[in-house]
Structures are given as C-alpha cells and as structure tokens.
Amino acid sequence: MDSSRQPGQVIGSWNASSRRLALPLVLIAVVTAVDVLAPPDVHLGPFLVAAPAITASFAGPRLTALVGAIAVLAQAAVAVTRSSLTDLNHTLQILALTLISVLATLFAFRRERHERQLIQLRSVAQATQEVVLRPLPRRVGPLRLASVYLAAEAEAQIGGDLYATARTRHGTRVLIGDVRGKGLEAIGDAARLLGAFRAAAHRQPELPALMAFLEDAVSSDLDTPGDWTDDTEDLEAFTTAAVLDIPHRATTVSMINCGHPPPLLWTRGKVHEMQVRQPAPPLGLTGHMASPFTVQNFTVADGDIILLYTDGVIEARNSKGDFYPLAERLTAWSGQGPDDLLRYLCSDLLIHTGQNLGDDAALVAIERVGHT
Numbered sequence: 529m530d531s532s533r534q535p536g537q538v539i540g541s542w543n544a545s546s547r548r549l550a551l552p553l554v555l556i557a558v559v560t561a562v563d564v565l566a567p568p569d570v571h572l573g574p575f576l577v578a579a580p581a582i583t584a585s586f587a588g589p590r591l592t593a594l595v596g597a598i599a600v601l602a603q604a605a606v607a608v609t610r611s612s613l614t615d616l617n618h619t620l621q622i623l624a625l626t627l628i629s630v631l632a633t634l635f636a637f638r639r640e641r642h643e644r645q646l647i648q649l650r651s652v653a654q655a656t657q658e659v660v661l662r663p664l665p666r667r668v669g670p671l672r673l674a675s676v677y678l679a680a681e682a683e684a685q686i687g688g689d690l691y692a693t694a695r696t697r698h699g700t701r702v703l704i705g706d707v708r709g710k711g712l713e714a715i716g717d718a719a720r721l722l723g724a725f726r727a728a729a730h731r732q733p734e735l736p737a738l739m740a741f742l743e744d745a746v747s748s749d750l751d752t753p754g755d756w757t758d759d760t761e762d763l764e765a766f767t768t769a770a771v772l773d774i775p776h777r778a779t780t781v782s783m784i785n786c787g788h789p790p791p792l793l794w795t796r797g798k799v800h801e802m803q804v805r806q807p808a809p810p811l812g813l814t815g816h817m818a819s820p821f822t823v824q825n826f827t828v829a830d831g832d833i834i835l836l837y838t839d840g841v842i843e844a845r846n847s848k849g850d851f852y853p854l855a856e857r858l859t860a861w862s863g864q865g866p867d868d869l870l871r872y873l874c875s876d877l878l879i880h881t882g883q884n885l886g887d888d889a890a891l892v893a894i895e896r897v898g899h900t
Contacts, residue, residue, distance in 0.1 A: 533792050548586050552579035552595050560602040564609050573621040576598050580632040589637040596629025596735045612641060650868070660719045664892065668700045669776045670830075672895045674866035676874055678883040680840070688714030688767070689838045689890035691721050694729035699776050701729045701738070702813055704788065704836040705769035705811075720745055721767060721811070736821040739784050739808070742769065744857055746811040766812035770836065774828070775892070781828045784821050786811050789842060793826065794833040794869075800810055802826050833895045840889030841873075844881045851881050866893035 542666045556579050571710040580596035603625050607618035674727055675691055687706025703725045705710040707717040724745035732738040746767055768788040774781050783802060789800040789808035806822040828834060835858060844852040861872055869895050
C-alpha cells in the first residue's frame with residue numbers, strides 16, 4: 529500500500545470512480561425505460577452492452593461483473609414487461625448481453641492485473657535507481673548542492689542518467705553522465721561507471737588520469753567475450769559524461785567534457801555555457817585516440833551556481849514539438865539557492881511537457897557559498 533497517499537487523495541479518487549460509474553448505470557436506466565415504452569417493433573436492448581464495456585475501461589472485474597449483471601436483469605425485466613422471457617428475440621438478447629458482460633469482465637481482470645504488474649515494476653525500477661544513485665550531500669566544503677532525477681514512466685524503464693560527488697583533499701569532484709539506452713543494461717553500465725568514479729576520484733590527482741580510468745571501466749565491459757554481436761546496438765554503446773574539479777579555496781573550476789551537454793553557469797541573473805574548446809568523445813569511444821582528455825578552466829565566484837543536466841531536459845518537447853529552452857528559463861529565475869532553482873526548473877519542465885517526459889532527466893545544481 530502506498531503510505532504517501534493522503535485521506536483527501538483517497539476520497540478524491542473514490543469520488544472520481546463514483547462519477548464514472550454513474551454513466552453506465554444511468555445508461556441502463558434510460559435504455560430500459562425507453563425500451564419498455566417503445567413500440568413493439570423497436571428493440572433497444574442491444575444498447576445495454578455499452579454499460580459493462582464502459583465499466584471495464586476504468587473499473588475492476590468485480591464492478592464490471594456487477595454492472596453486467598444489472599444490465600442482464602434490466603434486459604430480463606424488459607422481456608417480462610413486453611412479452612416473456614421465452615420470447616426468442618429477448619432470449620437471444622439476454623444471451624448476447626451475458627456473453628459480452630463475461631468478456632468485459634475478463635478484459636477488466638487482465639487490465640487490472642497488467643496495471644498491478646506495471647506498478648510493481650515501477651516500484652522496483654525506482655528502488656534500483658535510488659540504490660545506484662546515492663543522494664548527494666547538501667553541503668560539501670564551500671559548496672551547496674541539490675539534485676533531482678525525473679523518470680520518464682513509459683513502460684517503467686530504468687534510465688542510465690547518473691551523477692555523483694567525491695570530496696578529495698583539494699576540493700570536490702562532480703560527475704554527471706548519461707548511458708546510451710534504457711533498462712537493466714543501462715543501469716548496469718551506470719552502476720559500473722559510478723563505482724569506478726567513486727573508487728578513483730580520490731586516487732587520481734589529475735583529471736585526465738581520472739577520465740582515462742573511467743574510459744577503461746566503460747571499455748572493459750565492451751571487451752568482455754560474447755558482448756560483440758552482429759547487433760549494431762551492441763556496437764554503439766557509449767556514455768556521455770562531464771567531470772568537474774571544484775577546489776576548496778580557489779575560484780578556478782576545471783572540467784573535462786566527453787560529449788555531454790555543456791553545464792550552465794548562473795552569475796547574478798546572467799547565464800553562460802561552460803563550453804570546452806576541445807571536447808572529448810563519449811566514454812567508450814575514446815580508447816583509440818591519443819591524449820583525448822583536455823582540461824578547461826572556468827572562473828566560478830561565490831554566489832554563482834553551476835547547473836549540470838542530461839539531454840532529457842533540453843530534448844523535452846511540448847505539444848508543438850518545441851524543445852525546452854533551459855538557458856532561457858534559467859535566466860528568468862530569480863530565486864535563492866540550488867534547491868529553489870531545481871524546484872523551479874522541475875515544475876516548469878513538467879508544465880512545458882504536459883507532465884509527459886520523453887526521456888529520463890537529471891539535474892544537479894552547485895552553488896559556491898564561501899571558502900573553508
């Protein structure tokens with residue numbers, strides 16, 4: 529049982545179900561009354577099949593069967609009133625209505641079972657995602673952090689969006705990435721990359737060495753015997769990623785970007801792209817390149833906010849097919865702190881898409897608040 533549902537939500541759900549149930553019951557009453565008063569050569573009984581069919585679209589098998597039984601009884605009452613139960617025409621109508629009610633009940637049973645399985649699958653997917661994506665600390669040294677993961681619920685698939693932080697002796701390292709694909713394979717690749725980052729972020733003093741370690745972790749899985757098949761999907765596995773090295777005392781932030789959307793830097797209401805001059809290919813595709821990882825530095829002052837995100841944010845579309853204008857929305861923000869920023873962006877993003885994200889989306893906001 530979902531303990532997060534409040535009494536008002538339960539009552540609201542019950543009222544909505546009651547209003548929907550009124551439609552088939554009113555339909556039965558109207559068709560029955562009109563059929564009794566109709567001329568002898570007019571038979572409206574076939575319209576009663578709509579009642580269990582409508583009920584099956586929103587209710588469970590028990591309620592569908594109940595409405596079907598009421599419809600059958602109503603048809604029997606019409607038969608007795610107009611002629612008799614043994615009248616061939618009414619007998620066939622009753623039999624047909626009974627058969628359709630049984631089929632509608634079976635449909636409602638299968639639909640309800642599928643919904644339960646989907647809810648369970650979504651719960652498992654969410655739990656798995658939460659285990660892989662550990663919550664980011666709200667404060668690390670001179671930094672305040674906030675993060676959010678928005679799952680696209682289509683088929684309850686698990687996405688490969690990821691983020692993590694690691695505090696070193698000299699500063700804080702932040703990783704954001706997006707594994708190509710969905711499902712258990714993508715979450716496995718994400719877990720592998722996160723594990724490699726957490727293991728090496730403290731041991732590799734230089735960012736290029738850290739990225740080389742992450743590349744080895746991603747590429748080693750592709751070299752496993754049996755992974756290479758004729759399926760082009762398997763030959764195109766890669767992960768976009770960006771790693772930032774934010775020192776405790778200096779204002780210079782170092783970054784290596786491997787094919788990931790560039791972070792945005794919010795500075796007193798102005799927004800700038802943290803675009804590197806020499807981006808590297810996504811992880812999994814850099815193994816055969818000579819020295820592919822080039823560090824670029826950016827100045828981030830106290831009060832500035834760095835916004836990291838995955839392509840599920842900027843590729844989210846509205847009903848007209850327009851992409852979400854992240855930089856424009858960030859410029860319009862006038863709140864305070866990372867938490868407020870992510871609340872604002874999430875609400876605005878869901879409004880833009882009509883609550884229907886096409887892909888999972890992750891956001892991380894980092895604010896420098898002072899030196900320690």
